[in-house]
Amino acid sequence: MSTVSSEEKICLITGGGSGVGRAVALALVNANCNVVVSGRRKEALAETVELAGSHSNRVVPLPADVAQADSVRQLFAKTVERFGRLDMLFNNAGIHLPWAPLEEIPLDQWQQIVAINLTGVFLCMQEAFRIMQHQNPQGGRIINNGSISAHIPRPHAAGYNATKHAVTGLTRSGSLEGRKYNIAVGQIDIGNAETPMSGPGLKNGLMQAGGEIKEEPSFDVAHVAEAVRYMVELPLEANVQFMTVMATSMPYIGRG
Numbered sequence: 001m002s003t004v005s006s007e008e009k010i011c012l013i014t015g016g017g018s019g020v021g022r023a024v025a026l027a028l029v030n031a032n033c034n035v036v037v038s039g040r041r042k043e044a045l046a047e048t049v050e051l052a053g054s055h056s057n058r059v060v061p062l063p064a065d066v067a068q069a070d071s072v073r074q075l076f077a078k079t080v081e082r083f084g085r086l087d088m089l090f091n092n093a094g095i096h097l098p099w100a101p102l103e104e105i106p107l108d109q110w111q112q113i114v115a116i117n118l119t120g121v122f123l124c125m126q127e128a129f130r131i132m133q134h135q136n137p138q139g140g141r142i143i144n145n146g147s148i149s150a151h152i153p154r155p156h157a158a159g160y161n162a163t164k165h166a167v168t169g170l171t172r173s174g175s176l177e178g179r180k181y182n183i184a185v186g187q188i189d190i191g192n193a194e195t196p197m198s199g200p201g202l203k204n205g206l207m208q209a210g211g212e213i214k215e216e217p218s219f220d221v222a223h224v225a226e227a228v229r230y231m232v233e234l235p236l237e238a239n240v241q242f243m244t245v246m247a248t249s250m251p252y253i254g255r256g
Contacts, residue, residue, distance in 0.1 A: 015093035017044025019195035027225035029055040066120030076127035102158040117163035139182025148191040184239040191246030217247040
């Protein structure tokens with residue numbers, strides 16, 4: 001079976017302007033991959049390119065909004081136009097809503113988180129499938145950013161919990177339907193990595209299942225990046241279906 005070496009791999013990362021996406025982008029360029037970083041903020045994407053330093057020529061910033069079908073189509077079309085193929089999609093873009101009881105979540109906020117965290121993942125998977133099944137060599141890898149909330153919910157986070165549970169369903173569906181195209185679909189579930197999005201909540205304390213607020217342990221997001229790098233460097237005959245990377249002492253196992 002013809003394969004693509006790590007040095008030649010073309011990787012697309014959504015939400016690549018900060019946090020997990022940025023850390024993964026930098027890890028992959030250091031592994032000599034070519035990386036397209038996407039997100040809604042041009043300035044943040046430019047910062048990711050700058051942080052790549054001597055490898056910045058391997059990072060291509062392409063602004064896009066994963067909640068908009070036309071924007072997603074243009075993102076993938078520009079990627080193929082630039083590189084001729086796509087070997088890995090890291091479906092990482094996502095948002096949180098303000099903490100609130102389920103019955104108090106405004107409809108517009110619910111629709112926003114579904115559009116980005118769920119529909120965005122679906123749209124990007126569709127485009128990746130369309131490219132990967134027809135390229136030569138055929139196939140590729142899709143890694144979805146789930147969350148430990150894809151398995152065990154937090155209180156007052158119904159929108160996030162629901163969309164991340166749904167991402168797990170998309171991961172399973174993609175893994176099943178991707179087999180005949182040599183497309184490996186897996187998921188990384190992250191717990192309490194230190195990023196701009198998670199930092200304030202972790203330091204101020206998070207609501208536990210019993211209602212109390214407690215500070216939770218966290219860990220360096222670089223470890224998430226190395227985990228994704230491992231998944232990317234696997235040959236397509238092997239797949240990490242689900243991987244959980246979390247702070248060792250966080251209250252996850254036995255939560256509730």
